[in-house]
Amino acid sequence: FRRVLFRSVLIIVVSFSFTAFFIHHQSRSLRETMIKEGRLLASLLAYSTRLGVFSENESLLQDPVEGILQQEEVREVLVFNLEGRLLKKKARPAALTRKRPVKGDGDEQPGRIFERLRESGSPIYLEGDDKFEFWAPVVSGSGYSTEESLFFKEEPPRRGNRIIGFVGIKVGKEMLNKRLWGLLLKSILMAITFLMLGSLVTYLVVRGVTRPLDRLTMGVKALGTGGSVEKVPVETEDEVGKLAM
Numbered sequence: 001f002r003r004v005l006f007r008s009v010l011i012i013v014v015s016f017s018f019t020a021f022f023i024h025h026q027s028r029s030l031r032e033t034m035i036k037e038g039r040l041l042a043s044l045l046a047y048s049t050r051l052g053v054f055s056e057n058e059s060l061l062q063d064p065v066e067g068i069l070q071q072e073e074v075r076e077v078l079v080f081n082l083e084g085r086l087l088k089k090k091a092r093p094a095a096l097t098r099k100r101p102v103k104g105d106g107d108e109q110p111g112r113i114f115e116r117l118r119e120s121g122s123p124i125y126l127e128g129d130d131k132f133e134f135w136a137p138v139v140s141g142s143g144y145s146t147e148e149s150l151f152f153k154e155e156p157p158r159r160g161n162r163i164i165g166f167v168g169i170k171v172g173k174e175m176l177n178k179r180l181w182g183l184l185l186k187s188i189l190m191a192i193t194f195l196m197l198g199s200l201v202t203y204l205v206v207r208g209v210t211r212p213l214d215r216l217t218m219g220v221k222a223l224g225t226g227g228s229v230e231k232v233p234v235e236t237e238d239e240v241g242k243l244a245m
Contacts, residue, residue: 012195019191026183030176034073035132038171039123041068042136045167046123049079052088053138053165056081061088068169075131076170079138082163084114091170114166121163131172138165212240219244 045068052060065077065088076091113135116124123136139161219232232244 019187023187027180030179034176038134042123042134042169046136046138065090073171073175075172078168080166134169136167137163140164216244
């Protein structure tokens with residue numbers, strides 16, 4: 001009984017340990033993928049709004065901003081000039097009622113973000129309880145040796161390019177949380193399936209050991225009560241079988 005209990009506990013521990021490791025690894029992978037995609041969107045927005053930011057022409061910013069908002073998880077898109085003045089802001093209607101939007105002028109948080117962008121010269125991200133914020137500097141040149149480099153590798157702005165503005169993208173965590181919940185349900189189902197299979201294998205192994213012992217015990221009891229036993233029906237070749245012979 002102790003061995004059976006130990007094996008059952010071991011199976012449970014292994015099942016839940018594997019499930020916890022799987023959930024941690026997959027959730028980390030999903031989060032890193034979302035951050036990578038958000039940084040790419042910010043870089044793409046900064047690349048496509050250069051002319052509009054340089055001329056401070058809102059009509060030239062319309063199409064790039066609308067293109068970013070086509071992404072399902074994007075809540076809000078903001079474009080600022082070098083002095084921190086808001087040039088363009090576009091948000092989904094549902095996002096307007098979630099939280100107070102970030103202001104353009106006189107807001108300390110964007111000011112600190114702009115300072116970080118000036119120092120790093122590359123996209124950054126901030127993480128909140130229910131959203132990510134991705135920010136990137138807008139440079140006067142392309143910022144990349146080729147347009148393809150924007151998608152395949154990160155490069156610092158080339159010499160001669162100067163920062164002329166900043167762009168920000170707010171991405172909600174609803175899609176990430178939905179994927180994590182789906183992952184959690186799948187992991188629980190996997191753990192239950194693994195536990196059931198392990199329990200079944202343990203039962204069959206234990207049953208294969210206890211059944212010959214039960215037959216041997218019945219034969220011994222028959223002899224103890226004065227009965228006759230022609231042969232104990234144990235066909236195994238292990239120690240139990242030898243004892244039965």
